[in-house]
Amino acid sequence: xxxxxxxxxxxxxxxxxxxxxxxxxAKEVGFGTVDQARITTAISELARNIYIYAxxxxxxxxxxxxxxxxxxxxxxxDKGPGIPDIRLAMEDGYSTSGGLGAGLPGVKRLMDDFEIDxxxxxxxxxxxxxxxx
Amino acid sequence: MRIPILKLYNCLLVSIQWxxxxxxxxxxxxDLLHKIHETNASGVVIDLTSIDFIDSxxxxxxxxxxxxxxxxxAKVMITGIQPAVxxxxxELGISLNDVYTALDLEKGLEKLxxxxxx
Numbered sequence: 424x425x426x427x428x429x430x431x432x433x434x435x436x437x438x439x440x441x442x443x444x445x446x447x448x449a450k451e452v453g454f455g456t457v458d459q460a461r462i463t464t465a466i467s468e469l470a471r472n473i474y475i476y477a478x479x480x481x482x483x484x485x486x487x488x489x490x491x492x493x494x495x496x497x498x499x500x501d502k503g504p505g506i507p508d509i510r511l512a513m514e515d516g517y518s519t520s521g522g523l524g525a526g527l528p529g530v531k532r533l534m535d536d537f538e539i540d541x542x543x544x545x546x547x548x549x550x551x552x553x554x555x556x
Numbered sequence: 557m558r559i560p561i562l563k564l565y566n567c568l569l570v571s572i573q574w575x576x577x578x579x580x581x582x583x584x585x586x587d588l589l590h591k592i593h594e595t596n597a598s599g600v601v602i603d604l605t606s607i608d609f610i611d612s613x614x615x616x617x618x619x620x621x622x623x624x625x626x627x628x629x630a631k632v633m634i635t636g637i638q639p640a641v642x643x644x645x646x647e648l649g650i651s652l653n654d655v656y657t658a659l660d661l662e663k664g665l666e667k668l669x670x671x672x673x674x
Binding site: 435442443464467468471516523532 | 578579608609610611612613615616638641644648650
């Protein structure tokens with residue numbers, strides 16, 4: 424996994440660090456400005472969710488290649504309380520923190536692939552990838 | 557770091573020049589409202605030309621400060637939203653409805669003066 428870099432999320436400054444890392448990797452992979460903005464925004468949403476709901480966790484950015492196509496994968500992991508109702512959390516406008524409720528459904532739209540795995544009491548893992556078109 | 561807020565005639569002028577962290581955004585919200593109160597400004601232009609992404613938190617802070625300013629009698633104009641920012645905001649599901657916008661600072665100031673003149 425030499426193509427992976429991670430940021431520990433413990434404070435709101437780490438959210439800034441995670442998206443800066445993401446933007447740099449997105450540039451290296453060769454994404455254009457719009458995709459860089461999509462990736463940066465997605466990382467910001469995922470990192471903020473960790474900070475707000477789990478308190479701490481990790482965001483990793485990986486360079487990936489599949490069938491000769493280059494891409495970037497965000498892996499956001501925490502050992503927080505988990506998401507009680509994933510379907511509800513994926514609904515636009517749903518938030519338990521007074522936010523806009525745009526985070527998770529937004530990330531799914533911004534990225535090409537999106538996987539979420541969460542269990543109550545043991546944490547949440549979200550993987551989201553974007554491919555160079 | 558605080559975002560500078562300049563007074564220009566009856567308006568306030570804000571140009572956000574670096575990536576916003578949460579604390580700076582919230583501080584800006586408070587600073588802007590105090591400045592409106594202090595200066596009696598009837599309009600505000602917030603220029604986002606240098607901003608290359610807006611996430612849902614920053615969008616909420618921006619939307620809130622626009623509503624708060626409105627409560628205090630000041631109209632807010634957002635200018636300089638980059639193509640990538642417009643695309644990601646809408647994909648994220650945030651439309652910032654009922655917000656006055658203009659392509660750049662110059663057009664924004666003109667449009668705001670027209671709005672205020674009516």
